[in-house]
Amino acid sequence: MRLIELKKGELALTLLSATYFFFLLTSYYILRPLREAEGAGGDSTRLAWLFTGTCVAMIAMQPLYGWVVSRWERRKLIPWVYRFFGLNLLCFFLLWKYAGHSQALSSAFFIWVSVYNLFVVSVFWSFMADVFREEQAKRLFAVLAVGGSIGAVAGAGITKTFVGWFGNVNLLLVSLVLLEVATQFMLAITRLRGVQAAPRAAPASGALESAESGDAWNGLRLVARSPFLRLVALHFFLACSIGTVLYFEQNNLVRAAYPDKAARTAAFASIDLWTNGATLFVQLFVTGRLVKKMGIGFTLMLQPAAAVVMLVAMALSPTLGVLIAAQIVLRTFQHATTRPAREMIFTVVGREAKYKSKSFVDTFVYRFGDQVGSWGFAGMFEKAGMALGAIAWVTVPVTVAWCAVAALLGRAQKKLARGE
Numbered sequence: 001m002r003l004i005e006l007k008k009g010e011l012a013l014t015l016l017s018a019t020y021f022f023f024l025l026t027s028y029y030i031l032r033p034l035r036e037a038e039g040a041g042g043d044s045t046r047l048a049w050l051f052t053g054t055c056v057a058m059i060a061m062q063p064l065y066g067w068v069v070s071r072w073e074r075r076k077l078i079p080w081v082y083r084f085f086g087l088n089l090l091c092f093f094l095l096w097k098y099a100g101h102s103q104a105l106s107s108a109f110f111i112w113v114s115v116y117n118l119f120v121v122s123v124f125w126s127f128m129a130d131v132f133r134e135e136q137a138k139r140l141f142a143v144l145a146v147g148g149s150i151g152a153v154a155g156a157g158i159t160k161t162f163v164g165w166f167g168n169v170n171l172l173l174v175s176l177v178l179l180e181v182a183t184q185f186m187l188a189i190t191r192l193r194g195v196q197a198a199p200r201a202a203p204a205s206g207a208l209e210s211a212e213s214g215d216a217w218n219g220l221r222l223v224a225r226s227p228f229l230r231l232v233a234l235h236f237f238l239a240c241s242i243g244t245v246l247y248f249e250q251n252n253l254v255r256a257a258y259p260d261k262a263a264r265t266a267a268f269a270s271i272d273l274w275t276n277g278a279t280l281f282v283q284l285f286v287t288g289r290l291v292k293k294m295g296i297g298f299t300l301m302l303q304p305a306a307a308v309v310m311l312v313a314m315a316l317s318p319t320l321g322v323l324i325a326a327q328i329v330l331r332t333f334q335h336a337t338t339r340p341a342r343e344m345i346f347t348v349v350g351r352e353a354k355y356k357s358k359s360f361v362d363t364f365v366y367r368f369g370d371q372v373g374s375w376g377f378a379g380m381f382e383k384a385g386m387a388l389g390a391i392a393w394v395t396v397p398v399t400v401a402w403c404a405v406a407a408l409l410g411r412a413q414k415k416l417a418r419g420e
Contacts, residue, residue, distance in 0.1 A: 018147030020185035027178035029155025035113040036268040051374040122362035142287035149280040156272035238402040244373025253320040282336035297410015299341040303333035304402040318388035
């Protein structure tokens with residue numbers, strides 16, 4: 001039985017796309033443990049304010065990004081987005097190297113990495129939804145995700161291995177170089193295939209989801225007016241709110257177990273290594289077959305269903321070991337099943353939804369969910385004095401609602417793909 005179901009003419013495009021994602025996530029996962037170490041240095045209230053700063057940054061960037069999308073074609077837009085963030089990385093390197101470490105710089109770095117992650121990954125999947133048709137996406141998006149997972153393992157491994165030798169600051173330059181390599185692979189795809197995919201079946205004539213032009217705010221308007229895109233946004237919102245509660249529990253337990261920043265960085269890198277190793281296995285042997293046989297809707301429900309089980313486990317035994325197991329399981333489902341399935345649903349919508357509505361959901365809605373989760377956790381833990389196990393119990397009903405939304409979203413995507 002073949003692991004990858006390739007058809008004629010797809011090999012080069014698939015390899016280029018997977019390699020593009022490999023370098024993109026290697027670049028990011030070098031930075032992720034550094035960000036986590038900075039965030040775990042304070043209490044829950046400080047971390048909640050960092051999430052608020054991230055949300056404000058998203059609000060500021062969304063109109064600018066929408067304006068750029070309205071005026072630039074994709075082969076110019078994506079390299080400029082990546083190089084803008086690369087310039088930011090260089091600035092952080094210089095400030096950290098020559099101005100020294102400060103709490104203000106630490107907070108700015110945490111917020112910036114949180115924004116950077118969502119934008120660069122969202123742009124990647126928007127581009128892939130342009131390049132591949134829906135039928136190809138069901139077969140091949142899991143392969144692209146494998147490339148990203150290998151990159152995530154490599155990035156976490158680089159940080160875990162070299163943070164003690166190079167120090168945090170010099171790893172920024174490594175991340176910068178790899179981001180530019182990813183950009184070059186994106187440009188190679190445009191030369192091979194162009195930014196337009198082969199002809200595909202369009203949604204029903206006049207449907208909001210098929211819009212192909214508009215101003216900087218059109219993506220937001222489409223989300224507000226389209227039942228399908230509202231379901232996508234609600235799915236993201238619930239996922240992020242629940243994920244942030246677990247993230248805060250993780251930070252509290254890791255901070256207590258590892259007072260030293262370098263030790264915290266290595267601990268977070270270890271969690272990333274285990275998570276991405278498990279993700280890689282599932283993507284290779286499960287995801288593609290699962291989507292093909294069971295459909296996108298079933299695949300979308302796996303992570304919320306697992307979240308119910310893991311939160312109950314956390315409620316019964318709120319220890320670091322159980323939390324790490326929960327994070328590995330849930331993030332494995334997130335990257336191996338939920339994320340590829342969620343990106344497949346955008347293959348049946350128009351350019352405005354792919355690049356504007358999707359970016360709005362991937363960034364602002366994502367971080368708004370973080371806000372609800374972060375301040376909700378801070379209120380329950382810091383203000384109300386609730387134990388970590390009790391907070392997990394409170395989160396369980398929200399996770400059940402997430403399961404229901406995932407099922408509805410899968411059905412809505414199926415109808416839209418049929419032109420209903």
